[in-house]
Amino acid sequence: MTTDTENRGAKGDLLLEMRDIRISGFSDERWHEIIKGVDLTLRRGEVMGLIGESGAGKSTLGKAAMGYAQPGCKIMSGSIMFDGIDLVAASEADKRALWGSRIAYVAQSAAASFNPAHRLIDQTVEATVGHDISSDSEAKSDAVELYGSLQLPDPDTIGTRYPHQVSGGQLQRIMTAMAMSPRPDLIIFDEPTTALDVTTQVEVLVAMRDIVEQFNTAAIYITHDLAVVAQMADFIKVLRYGEEVEEAETRKMLAEPEQEYTKSLWSVRALEKPEDKSSEIVLSIKNVDAAYGNTVKVLHDVSIDIPRGRTVSVVGESGSGKSTTARVITGLLPPMSGSIEFNGETLPGALKDRTKDQLRRIQMIYQMADTAMNPKQTVGEIISRPLEFYHGLKGSQKHKRLVELLEMIELDESFMDRLPGELSGGQKQRICIARALAAEPDVIICDEVTSALDQIVQEGILKLLLRLQKEFGITYLFITHDIAVVTAISDEIVVMFQGEVVEQGLKSEILSPPHPDYTQLLLSSVPEMDPDWLDKLVDERN
Amino acid sequence: MSETVKSYSAADEVGAIRMRRTRWQRMMIDLKKAPISAWFGMIVIAIYAFTALFAPLLAPYGEAQVFPTPFAPWSMTGGGEHVFGTDQIGRDVFSRLIYGARNTIGIALATTLLSFIIGGGLGLVAAINRSWLDQLLSRFVDVLMAIPSLIFALMLLSIFGSTVGSLIMIIAVLDSTRVFRLTRSVAVNVVVMDYVEAARLRGEGLGWVMRREILPNIMPPLVAEFGLRFSFVFLTIAALSFLGLGIQPPTADWGSMVRDNASLIQFAQYDLTAAMTPLLPAGAIALLTVAVNFVVDWFLHKTSGLRDDH
Numbered sequence: 001m002t003t004d005t006e007n008r009g010a011k012g013d014l015l016l017e018m019r020d021i022r023i024s025g026f027s028d029e030r031w032h033e034i035i036k037g038v039d040l041t042l043r044r045g046e047v048m049g050l051i052g053e054s055g056a057g058k059s060t061l062g063k064a065a066m067g068y069a070q071p072g073c074k075i076m077s078g079s080i081m082f083d084g085i086d087l088v089a090a091s092e093a094d095k096r097a098l099w100g101s102r103i104a105y106v107a108q109s110a111a112a113s114f115n116p117a118h119r120l121i122d123q124t125v126e127a128t129v130g131h132d133i134s135s136d137s138e139a140k141s142d143a144v145e146l147y148g149s150l151q152l153p154d155p156d157t158i159g160t161r162y163p164h165q166v167s168g169g170q171l172q173r174i175m176t177a178m179a180m181s182p183r184p185d186l187i188i189f190d191e192p193t194t195a196l197d198v199t200t201q202v203e204v205l206v207a208m209r210d211i212v213e214q215f216n217t218a219a220i221y222i223t224h225d226l227a228v229v230a231q232m233a234d235f236i237k238v239l240r241y242g243e244e245v246e247e248a249e250t251r252k253m254l255a256e257p258e259q260e261y262t263k264s265l266w267s268v269r270a271l272e273k274p275e276d277k278s279s280e281i282v283l284s285i286k287n288v289d290a291a292y293g294n295t296v297k298v299l300h301d302v303s304i305d306i307p308r309g310r311t312v313s314v315v316g317e318s319g320s321g322k323s324t325t326a327r328v329i330t331g332l333l334p335p336m337s338g339s340i341e342f343n344g345e346t347l348p349g350a351l352k353d354r355t356k357d358q359l360r361r362i363q364m365i366y367q368m369a370d371t372a373m374n375p376k377q378t379v380g381e382i383i384s385r386p387l388e389f390y391h392g393l394k395g396s397q398k399h400k401r402l403v404e405l406l407e408m409i410e411l412d413e414s415f416m417d418r419l420p421g422e423l424s425g426g427q428k429q430r431i432c433i434a435r436a437l438a439a440e441p442d443v444i445i446c447d448e449v450t451s452a453l454d455q456i457v458q459e460g461i462l463k464l465l466l467r468l469q470k471e472f473g474i475t476y477l478f479i480t481h482d483i484a485v486v487t488a489i490s491d492e493i494v495v496m497f498q499g500e501v502v503e504q505g506l507k508s509e510i511l512s513p514p515h516p517d518y519t520q521l522l523l524s525s526v527p528e529m530d531p532d533w534l535d536k537l538v539d540e541r542n
Numbered sequence: 543m544s545e546t547v548k549s550y551s552a553a554d555e556v557g558a559i560r561m562r563r564t565r566w567q568r569m570m571i572d573l574k575k576a577p578i579s580a581w582f583g584m585i586v587i588a589i590y591a592f593t594a595l596f597a598p599l600l601a602p603y604g605e606a607q608v609f610p611t612p613f614a615p616w617s618m619t620g621g622g623e624h625v626f627g628t629d630q631i632g633r634d635v636f637s638r639l640i641y642g643a644r645n646t647i648g649i650a651l652a653t654t655l656l657s658f659i660i661g662g663g664l665g666l667v668a669a670i671n672r673s674w675l676d677q678l679l680s681r682f683v684d685v686l687m688a689i690p691s692l693i694f695a696l697m698l699l700s701i702f703g704s705t706v707g708s709l710i711m712i713i714a715v716l717d718s719t720r721v722f723r724l725t726r727s728v729a730v731n732v733v734v735m736d737y738v739e740a741a742r743l744r745g746e747g748l749g750w751v752m753r754r755e756i757l758p759n760i761m762p763p764l765v766a767e768f769g770l771r772f773s774f775v776f777l778t779i780a781a782l783s784f785l786g787l788g789i790q791p792p793t794a795d796w797g798s799m800v801r802d803n804a805s806l807i808q809f810a811q812y813d814l815t816a817a818m819t820p821l822l823p824a825g826a827i828a829l830l831t832v833a834v835n836f837v838v839d840w841f842l843h844k845t846s847g848l849r850d851d852h
Contacts, residue, residue, distance in 0.1 A: 330743055351742065359745040372736040376758035389744060439744075 011045035015185060015218050016065060021078035023060055023069060023242075034060050034073065036242040044185070047212060047219045049233030049250070051226060051265075053454035054425065057242040062188045062222045066103045067095045083185060100127035104179035108191040110171040114163040120174050121159025128182040139181060146177040149214065150207040169200030173207050180211055187212065187219045193228060197317035197481060198525040205231055205527075206538055224454055226265060227527035230254055231534040238262050250531050264456065266529070271459055271488040273466060275507045278307035278491070281341075282475050283329070283362075283443055288338035290328050298324045300499045302338075306443065311469065311476040313486045313507075315522065316496035322479045325496070326445050329477070330364055343442065360390045363436035367448035369428035373420040379406075379431055380416035386438040405434045409464060426457035433464065443475045450485055462488050483526040487511070495519050576840055583836030590830055594644040601637035606792035608632045613806070616815040627819060629802055635819055638794035642823060646795045647830070649710060650776040656714035657775070658768060661721025666752045668722070669729035680726070683719045691716045692781065699787045709788060713778055717771060724767050728760045762845035769838035773831045780827050796823035 023035040035057045042048055042065075050058045060073060067087030069075050080087040082103070087095065099105075104127075107113045114123055124146075125139035134142070140159070147155035150173045163171060172192055179187050192208065193201040209232055212219050221232045229236055229250075236253045238245040238261070246259050257263050283306040290299040299321050306312045314322045327333040329340060334349035341347070342361070348354050366372035373382055384402050387393040393401055403413050409430040420428055429449060436444050446465070450458040466489060468474055478489055486493060486507070493510040495502040497518045503510055515523065524537060576584075593600060602625075603609075614628040626635040668676040686694075695712055702708040732738065733756065741755050782788030783797025791798065803820040810817035 332739070332743070354745075356745050359743065364740065364743055366736045366740070368736060372740055374737045374755055374759070377754075386744060389746070435740075 011043075011216055013044045014041070015044045015083055016040070016042040017079075017081045018065065019079045019081075021061065021064055021080070022076040023057075023064055023073055024076050025060075025073045031074075033076075034242050035064070037078070038239070038242070038244050040065065040237070042186070042218050042220065044218050045216045046235070047209075047221055047233045049229035049236040050220060050222045050239060051224060051229055051236060052239035052245075053224065053456065055241075056239040058222045058224075058239050059190055061239065062190055062220050063105075065186070065188060065220055066099060066105065068099070097131070101131040101133060101182045102184050103186045103188070104182070104184040106172075106175050106179050106187060106189045106192050108194055110175045110192075110195075111163065111168065113175060114171065116163050119160055119162060120166070124159060124174060124178045124181055127178070131182060133182045143177060143181055146180055146211070147174070149211060150174075150177055151203065152177075167200070169196055169204050172196060172204050176204075176208050176211065180215065180217070183215060183217075185218060187217055189219060189221045189223075191223050194223065194225070198483075198527075199317050199521060201228070201527070202525045202534070202537065205534060208232070209534070225527065226455075227529050227533075230529055230531045231527060238265070254529055254531065271462060273311075273487075273489055273491075275491045276310060277506065278310050280308045281305050282308040282343060283477070284341040285325070285329065286339050286341065288325075288328055288335045288340070290324055290333055290335045292333070297336075298499050299328065299335075302496075302499070302501055304494055304501065304504065306475055306477055307492070308442075308475055309469065309473040310491040311478055311489050312492045312494060313478040313480060313490035314494045314496060315480060315483065315486055316502075317481060317522070319498070320496040321499040322496055323447060324499075326364070326447055326477070326479055329445060330362060331359075356390065360386075360439045361442045362445065363439050363441040363443070364445045364447065365429070365432050365436050365449050367451055369425065369432050369452070370420070372432050373428065373435075375420050377419075378416065379418050379420070379423075382420075382431060383434050383438050386435060390439050401438075405438055408437060408468065409434045424457075425453050426460060429453065429457075429461055430464065433461075433468070437468065437472075441474065443477060445477045445479070447479045448481070449478075451480065451482060458485070459488075465489065483523065495522065572844065579836045580840035583833040583840070586829060586833035587837065590643055590647060590833075593640055594647045597640050597644040601634075601640040603634040603637040605638065605641040605794050606633065607637070609634065613816070615813065616819075619813070619815045626822060627816065629799070629819075630805075633794075635799075635803075635822065638799060639796070639822060639826060641794040642796045642799060643826070645789055645793055646776065646779060646797070646827075649706060649789065649795075650772060650779055653710045653714045653717070653775045653779070654768060654772045656710060657718040657771065658721055658764070660714060661718030662725045662764065663752075664718075665722040665725025666729050666756060667748070669726045669733050670748065670751060670756070672730075672733075676726075679722070683722050686716065686719045692778070695778070695782060696785070696787055699782070704787050704790055706789065706793075709779070709782070713775055713782075717775055717778075721764075721767065721771065724763060725760065728763050729756055732756050732759045762841070766838050766842045766845075769834050769841070773834050776827065776831065796827050799823040 018038070018040040020037045020039060021035050022033060022037055024031040025034045026032075038057075038061060040048070040061070050062060052058045060070070063070060064075060064080065065082075067080055067082070067090060075088060078088070082098070085094075085098070114120070121140055121143055124143045125136065128134055128139045129136050133139070143159060144155050147158055152158050152170060152173055158166065158170070158174075166174065176192070189208065193204050196204060205228065221229060223229050233250050235247065235249045237247040238259070240261055245261050246253075246257070248258075253262070254266075257266060285302060285304045288299055288302045289297065291297040302321070302325060304312065304314075304325070314325060316322050324333065328335050331347070331349065331351035331354055339346050340349075342358065347358060351359075380402060383405055384393075384398055387398050387401055402416065406412060406415060411427065411430060415423075415427075420431070423431065432449075450461055453461060462485065465476065469476065476489070478486075480486060490507050492505065493507050494504045495510065495518065502516055502518050510519065511523070524540070527533060609624070609628055609632040612628060612630050612632040614622050614624050614632070616627050617623060617625050624634050624636065626639070629635055629638070664679055668679045695716055698712045699708065702712065738751060738755050741751050746755075779788050779795070780797030780800075783795050784801045786798070786801065788797055789795040800820050800823050806819050807817050807821075
């Protein structure tokens with residue numbers, strides 16, 4: 001199969017040219033322009049990074065590069081020339097012949113993209129065999145080679161497993177192998193590492209970059225994470241509201257972005273809160289063991305002290321027990337042993353044994369604001385429920401407080417009648433914050449509250465949280481895997497790994513060396529804006 | 543570009559604020575877009591409802607009023623003053639058809655409502671509870687569903703007697719098994735949502751969680767099921783009446799009217815209109831069932847988010 005690569009054009013030949021692309025989507029009974037006249041040129045062997053906030057049109061543009069418009073969208077005008085083939089004029093059958101053979105697509109959620117009922121290797125070669133590019137056995141032996149070069153464990157046998165038998169990072173790499181199997185000319189990566197932990201993200205990034213380089217494949221890499229795109233792309237295109245903001249070579253773009261908008265994207269990561277020590281402990285978790293269904297023990301002897309009016313961040317990869325700790329504190333999961341002390345008294349383990357006042361004092365904000373609010377209740381109903389429930393407010397008093405709360409989160413009265421579906425991601429999260437504030441709590445547990453948001457919106461939410469802390473002296477327990485968020489908001493940090501606390505201390509202590517092994521791994525895996533960061537890291541780890 | 547960045551405000555993230563339309567406005571918009579089949583269904587249902595409500599005013603004669611000539615011919619063919627003739631003991635068929643709407647639809651509606659209260663309530667409790675109670679209820683429902691419901695209903699009716707009350711209770715309980723299953727299966731998907739957890743963390747009671755957090759989010763499938771279930775209950779009652787164990791004479795109902803006049807069908811070669819007499823109540827049943835299904839189909843299509851191609 002390696003001979004195939006010789007038949008293609010040399011590196012640097014024009015592969016994809018999109019001119020003045022306009023794409024419209026249908027919603028609210030009319031057509032809206034999503035992409036407003038964007039040009040895109042890609043040569044063989046080049047990797048282009050497409051970045052922008054959600055709704056900027058990066059995925060739509062990425063799919064349009066395949067000549068594909070998702071249901072409800074239409075390519076209105078413009079031309080898409082892929083290696084001499086006009087994809088706008090091409091018939092469905094012609095396009096289908098290209099997809100999966102010459103153009104491949106790697107989606108964000110590998111877990112949702114695999115069929116759970118088939119073995120991985122069968123799915124890896126499905127498109128290759130289906131397009132008659134090579135025979136089944138050839139394709140399979142090639143897939144094993146690909147697995148090897150993607151650094152997957154046991155490349156000979158991993159393909160015989162089912163999707164649920166491998167980890168998320170491995171699945172994402174197998175999906176890359178699947179895209180690479182027919183040796184496409186172009187691969188579109190649509191946020192391939194967004195759903196992964198930082199520690200696994202590094203492995204996947206390295207594997208993807210090397211394999212694209214090895215086969216001289218052109219790629220479009222769509223992401224909202226600047227640091228990631230800095231590692232992967234040769235040049236970067238910034239999109240906003242369906243328009244191109246600017247395009248430049250990666251190094252130039254990072255060093256001297258020209259547009260204000262790009263600069264603002266770059267500066268978000270600079271937010272940092274000065275740490276502050278406090279001796280008064282408001283919430284103290286003592287030697288807690290917890291398990292789901294009394295069999296799988298998730299927390300082992302966890303002890304965390306949370307000082308009043310400060311922010312304690314709990315960091316760790318998924319499965320480290322961060323969220324379980326939150327569930328134990330809220331009473332959703334009574335601990336097997338150990339105790340939780342709150343304001344000097346011991347909290348009952350189970351939710352139903354706690355008093356209304358105890359419940360009021362600990363509030364929670366969720367990662368997915370979408371699912372944290374009842375889609376059938378208006379913003380006014382959502383926020384006023386805690387006011388009625390805990391404080392017994394009614395009528396004009398309730399209304400007054402409601403308006404106050406909306407102002408606190410920088411929204412106004414006009415939002416009261418809206419349903420959650422009519423809000424942006426950042427606004428939804430603000431409403432969740434207002435709901436928590438309405439209870440007038442001592443402690444707010446924030447479970448990955450910014451991870452589903454764009455950088456600029458993230459910054460707005462973090463600033464809001466900091467301001468509220470200053471004004472009302474609220475204590476935050478901040479669960480996150482994003483180290484940039486940790487530096488922005490926390491006073492103290494707790495590092496967790498496999499259900500145990502690895503380290504706890506002031507931010508400055510934890511973030512400066514020497515680190516225990518796991519903290520070192522975690523911190524070093526956080527992508528930096530330096531385009532050479534990944535190379536350096538790989539050298540260091542080898 | 544630079545101004546937009548500097549004047550960032552959370553309120554501007556989603557554009558122009560539209561006023562929320564009132565429920566009435568939204569309903570009118572939906573109605574305007576309803577397909578012709580749905581309109582047909584709604585008009586038929588409206589006519590049935592009107593007939594049922596104003597039966598005593600519409601009917602030319604009383605429900606059980608007996609005239610001297612049994613099996614009188616239709617007025618259009620054989621003369622006489624009975625539009626659709628009289629039945630085997632000389633009651634006016636047209637009047638009984640009108641009264642039948644009231645009895646059959648009324649009882650079917652009451653039965654369907656009751657089965658939704660029982661099945662829906664228990665289904666929600668089972669979905670929230672998810673422990674031994676869920677197991678107990680679900681297995682009990684499995685057992686009930688394993689027995690053919692018509693035969694089971696016949697057995698229970700012969701034990702408790704064929705009164706309207708026991709008819710409603712028995713059919714409601716038997717039909718609530720299906721409502722239970724549907725409610726439970728759609729509710730378990732909502733119960734795991736964060737907003738339900740948030741309500742529990744707030745300390746809300748079971749009633750609030752059921753009524754305010756879960757119920758509004760599972761309404762569409764339940765409303766659709768209500769329409770279908772109504773049709774089935776209606777058919778069950780008609781079938782039981784046909785078998786003689788449903789609504790008892792002299793109360794007029796369509797099922798027993800079919801049975802009473804069924805023998806007339808053999809005389810089709812002599813008098814076509816007389817032979818159609820038993821088909822009238824059967825047709826009334828069929829028409830209502832079709833109409834209800836048209837409306838349900840439209841509603842399902844509207845709420846399932848399926849869109850026609852543009």
